[in-house]
Amino acid sequence: MNIIRTVRSVAFSSIPNRTLSTTRSLSTPSAQYTAFEVNDKTGIATLTLNRPPVNSLNLELLTEMRNCLKDAETNKCKGLIITSSSNSVFTAGLDLLEMYQPQDERVKSFWTALQSMWMELYGSKIPTAAAINGHAPAGGCLIATACEYRVMLPNFTIGLNETLIGIVAPKWFVSAFLNVVPRRVAEQAITQGKLFTTAEAHNVGLVDDVVNTKEEAIAKCEQFIGSFKNVNPYARALTKQQFRIKELQELEQQREKDLQIFLGLIMQPSVQKAMGIYLEGLKKKSKKQ
Numbered sequence: 627m628n629i630i631r632t633v634r635s636v637a638f639s640s641i642p643n644r645t646l647s648t649t650r651s652l653s654t655p656s657a658q659y660t661a662f663e664v665n666d667k668t669g670i671a672t673l674t675l676n677r678p679p680v681n682s683l684n685l686e687l688l689t690e691m692r693n694c695l696k697d698a699e700t701n702k703c704k705g706l707i708i709t710s711s712s713n714s715v716f717t718a719g720l721d722l723l724e725m726y727q728p729q730d731e732r733v734k735s736f737w738t739a740l741q742s743m744w745m746e747l748y749g750s751k752i753p754t755a756a757a758i759n760g761h762a763p764a765g766g767c768l769i770a771t772a773c774e775y776r777v778m779l780p781n782f783t784i785g786l787n788e789t790l791i792g793i794v795a796p797k798w799f800v801s802a803f804l805n806v807v808p809r810r811v812a813e814q815a816i817t818q819g820k821l822f823t824t825a826e827a828h829n830v831g832l833v834d835d836v837v838n839t840k841e842e843a844i845a846k847c848e849q850f851i852g853s854f855k856n857v858n859p860y861a862r863a864l865t866k867q868q869f870r871i872k873e874l875q876e877l878e879q880q881r882e883k884d885l886q887i888f889l890g891l892i893m894q895p896s897v898q899k900a901m902g903i904y905l906e907g908l909k910k911k912s913k914k915q
């Protein structure tokens with residue numbers, strides 16, 4: 627049996643949390659919303675998002691994700707798999723409560739943490755894969771498309787649905803989407819705020835494979851990462867960089883401007899109103915269930 631070395635763990639008991647001795651030094655001592663494990667046999671790290679009920683991405687979760695991504699790279703893991711502890715939601719995307727009637731300093735830190743996490747994931751030197759075991763709207767789709775490979779379970783949804791909330795998917799959200807979906811399909815879907823079903827996503831190339839269980843999804847991701855076993859990691863990383871450097875540099879150079887555009891947009895009264903109505907709709911729906 628493979629030994630799982632838990633280098634970060636979470637409070638929720640549903641996640642295996644066997645701590646074995648390790649010589650790794652960790653940049654943050656405790657994690658609240660993620661589990662980060664490295665399989666000693668394969669060298670593959672798994673980052674499990676664990677912020678019930680829907681893994682909405684708040685400042686703390688984004689910061690933890692970034693730290694895990696850095697650890698995976700620093701520790702020369704063979705690859706990284708991102709998945710969710712939920713049976714129905716990969717992640718519901720950005721935590722709308724971070725953007726609705728926000729506090730000035732916190733919302734700035736929130737957006738900056740999102741930028742940092744995305745740059746770390748999109749630019750990661752090691753192979754990255756998403757085992758999408760639930761819905762992945764907006765920020766969920768952003769995480770999935772930042773990875774090199776995606777496998778999804780049936781009957782869930784994925785896409786950039788920002789326009790339906792009255793907000794706009796920034797250019798860097800769109801650029802990673804365009805890596806995997808033809809331009810015409812992307813333009814139509816993103817302007818409509820379309821959420822693709824798993825089958826539709828597979829059809830247009832937004833996900834690479836569809837399997838029935840989380841275990842199969844993880845196995846597929848491991849297979850993808852394993853496909854690089856005869857490839858020099860340095861040559862692989864530089865080659866990946868050639869494909870991704872443009873988007874990374876663009877965001878790096880425009881970080882402050884991107885933040886200001888984000889703040890300017892979400893602070894507009896009409897956007898706050900639309901977000902409030904959307905949140906209210908979500909709450910009403912969850913009360914009915």
Ligand SMILES: CCCCCCCCC/C=C/C(=O)SCCNC(=O)CCNC(=O)[C@H](O)C(C)(C)COP(=O)(O)OP(=O)(O)OC[C@H]1O[C@@H](n2cnc3c(N)ncnc32)[C@H](O)[C@@H]1OP(=O)(O)O
Nearest residue numbers: 682718719720721722761763764765794796888908909912
């Ligand atoms: C130019 C550039 C300018 C820049 C302009 C700005 C760019 C911003 C880009 C934005 C990116 C985003 O990701 S915006 C986020 C987009 N996300 C979404 O639209 C997803 C909304 N959520 C859903 O559709 C569903 O929750 C779904 C994920 C399918 C799961 O359904 P379920 O039935 O399992 O769960 P629900 O009952 O709906 O939800 C359970 C609880 O979680 C809450 N909840 C659900 N999603 C939430 C979310 N994203 N943030 C906060 N809270 C959320 C609900 O309100 C409920 O709260 P209680 O009632 O209190 O329990």
